[in-house]
């Protein structure tokens with residue numbers, strides 16, 4: 489902001505030093521990023537199995553792998569009931585909530601069910617809720633006053649303080665910057681979950697711009713976002729340290745927080761988000777029926793699926809071209825497109841090997857996942873971690889995804905789980921061809937491995953138990969020791 493106040497001062501010296509600073513940071517950030525590309529799966533396994541038949545034990549705060557890898561006793565009641573304050577900009581009331589709200593809802597509903605006293609501080613709902621059922625097993629929601637879905641942290645903070653005076657909270661949980669750092673500063677019982685950090689967007693911007701064709705001009709908005717990107721990373725590095733505990737939702741984000749953001753090791757914890765294990769299951773009949781319903785012929789040899797918003801930065805320009813190439817050579821290859829957006833019309837014009845379904849509700853999505861052979865996610869912008877990858881794996885399907893550190897380090901940690909490509913047409917096409925050559929039977933075998941891995945790592949229950957343990961550890965150090 490200070491830079492914007494004096495735009496006239498762009499003399500050559502400043503420009504040169506800006507360039508030097510930029511180059512310096514490219515080097516500083518690229519080295520850890522490159523290291524990340526190679527390390528995660530290896531260090532996790534060596535960390536976990538330093539003594540091959542002895543499970544990991546020690547201080548959880550020193551664990552650099554994701555807590556989802558450990559087993560916590562979900563069957564037993566918690567040793568203490570915690571009083572938990574949650575700051576979330578929104579609380580899901582619509583049928584298609586965003587990823588961050590979904591996370592808050594899934595996690596804190598589960599913690600309430602385990603008997604914890606959870607209070608949510610959030611913005612007023614878009615649609616008035618039916619008067620709460622006041623069930624003792626659901627969180628207490630404090631909507632602050634004001635406009636619907638417009639987050640006013642100071643209003644929420646006032647309500648929190650009043651509630652905290654009545655009965656002190658053990659732990660405070662902020663979903664991203666819902667609670668700004670100047671309020672979070674000094675609160676040692678606070679944990680913040682990061683659903684995507686600025687350093688990750690540096691890499692996704694590189695990927696996005698490389699898909700620009702020669703001669704195609706860069707949009708002014710994108711250009712502008714590049715100009716402020718490094719300052720944004722620097723800003724985050726400076727203010728993140730004011731939050732005491734940090735939850736990274738991918739292994740690579742944890743690594744960046746420790747190594748680039750320089751947050752002390754013991755304050756960074758990796759807990760991967762989970763999806764509801766009851767919502768996503770393997771169901772062959774459901775998949776078979778879904779195929780018949782949408783008109784996939786029985787002699788189809790490969791059925792690919794893609795889901796989500798059909799926009800440019802989700803990689804649709806790549807998939808569109810790569811699949812056009814594939815379908816010319818493979819008359820048995822089909823692509824099912826679940827979702828809506830600007831690219832929908834183009835997919836519709838691709839002929840009968842592409843089936844466009846539009847937006848789908850959760851129960852239709854279950855059919856969709858079961859109907860496909862491979863789930864394709866060509867995203868160029870994976871801030872945080874896309875839940876669709878986990879949903880597909882939980883449904884027993886291998887995945888095909890861009891080779892981002894977050895996806896590579898946490899999701900496709902074994903070649904068996906699918907295919908990774910560089911976000912360009914040739915590389916994606918190569919991966920598509922590989923899947924086509926392998927055929928449905930081999931893909932189903934990979935899918936079984938995916939299902940096994942996903943149900944050991946990405947369940948909502950796993951996530952809730954890991955957070956519970958972190959919150960217990962924040963309240964009383966005894967619980968930081970895992971054995």
Ligand SMILES: *[C@@H]1O[C@H](CO)[C@@H](O)[C@H](O)[C@H]1NC(C)=O
Pocket residue numbers: 706711712
């Ligand atoms: C981005 O914007 C800057 C200044 O606004 C301009 O000098 C530069 O040429 C633009 N870059 C591209 C690739 O359009």
Ligand SMILES: *[C@@H]1O[C@H](CO)[C@@H](O)[C@H](O)[C@H]1NC(C)=O
Pocket residue numbers: 785787819820
């Ligand atoms: C699938 O069957 C249809 C009609 O029975 C036929 O026209 C088509 O060529 C077949 N496709 C493949 C890939 O065998």
Ligand SMILES: *[C@@H]1O[C@H](CO)[C@@H](O)[C@H](O)[C@H]1NC(C)=O
Pocket residue numbers: 567964965966
């Ligand atoms: C921490 O928990 C342990 C085990 O429940 C208990 O013995 C100890 O007194 C607690 N410490 C504090 C400071 O509450």
